[in-house]
Amino acid sequence: MVNVASALSLEYGTRSESLRTLKYAILGLLNQRNMSGYELTQQFESALCEFWNAKHSQIYSELKKLTDEQMICYEIEISGNVLEKKVYSITETGKADFMNWLRKDEPMGATSKDVFRLRLFFSNKLDQEVRIELLNSQLMQHRLRLMHLKNNQTKFNKVPQKDSDEFSDYLVLLGAIMREEMSCEWLKQCIELCQEGGNT
């Protein structure tokens, strides 16, 4: 028997909305200040890079979509003689939509993907030396990243005011540092466990 209900297009509620996180990342940035697509791309590479990323190709198409949806609008500025630059700003509609997203207390989703942990999960199939080399390589990379982050932190000589953009920035930087410190700790423990009763 066929599914009559679905044949009549009943019973299966409206399609659930997609998350559109990129949309809100862009709206959030434009809520801080007006920017071009190029500047937004740079923001993703600097300010957001510890928790979000997007290529210019994706950003430009999202900007087009958000303009159509009247969440943002733009004015054209001229750099030099002829080079056109679109400076985007958030609309009132966009601001309202963004604030609505920001306030929502959504339950945590699935843990994010991590290729290295996946590799490690299968690493007992490797020679012990190779496994330790891979762990060491990973450790070095995380140490380097930690160094850069701690260097960024020195730019704050005191905790910023709670309602400032800098304060939020400070919180996420703290999170990034703690994450890298944890990663280094964990990798060191893994290496130790792999070496225990080692090759003498």
Add this chain to the structure above:
Amino acid sequence: MVNVASALSLEYGTRSESLRTLKYAILGLLNQRNMSGYELTQQFESALCEFWNAKHSQIYSELKKLTDEQMICYEIEISGNVLEKKVYSITETGKADFMNWLRKDEPMGATSKDVFRLRLFFSNKLDQEVRIELLNSQLMQHRLRLMHLKNNQTKFNKVPQKDSDEFSDYLVLLGAIMREEMSCEWLKQCIELCQEGGNT
């Protein structure tokens, strides 16, 4: 002037290969033991859930592709009277390809995306009470997750043998626990910083 080289389809090297991580996650699991698509789906929900995830729809289509590519093959088993089950196993080609992937020391990619951190980055636009509520909600969720993970850890009464599947499992579980502990610590610090000089 048009790009003659590209018009002639020259000069722009071969398309770079995609990562196909799901492929290797599946090959890795089938390298441990033979399984059906259904069992693989369950493995993603249990053993791999702390660092990878995939829905059954994605898994079944990847299995089809891997079969075409001769990385895996299957035999049909009957459960009960008629219900057919495809039990997949990895081929020698698949095993070689998997080991090749496992050995590679790829540099760390971009930090993985984290919607909560993105929200927090914009959270100075919220009322202080709402911001703290969101942080508390997040903290509770991470505490719960930590509890479950620590409970899993009790299943290991000692560190398993280094070349066993259980040892790798132990390492990634340790990583998951440390990650959740760090998250709880970080969130507590964020809450404190948000409350400092608070509303008296």
Add this chain to the structure above:
DNA sequence: ATTTGCATGTAATCTGTTACATGATTCA
């Protein structure tokens, strides 16, 4: 009988990456 779990798939859509494509501006 009815619900839960076993078992497998496809279609539509959304999200993200790589490659293609162009041209101006600035600095060495």
Add this chain to the structure above:
DNA sequence: TGAATCATGTAACAGATTACATGCAAAT
């Protein structure tokens, strides 16, 4: 004058989610 950076876009493809779709088996 050549390289790096500013500036914007499209097309093709890869990766992932949600919904659609079906039916058997086991337990209550």
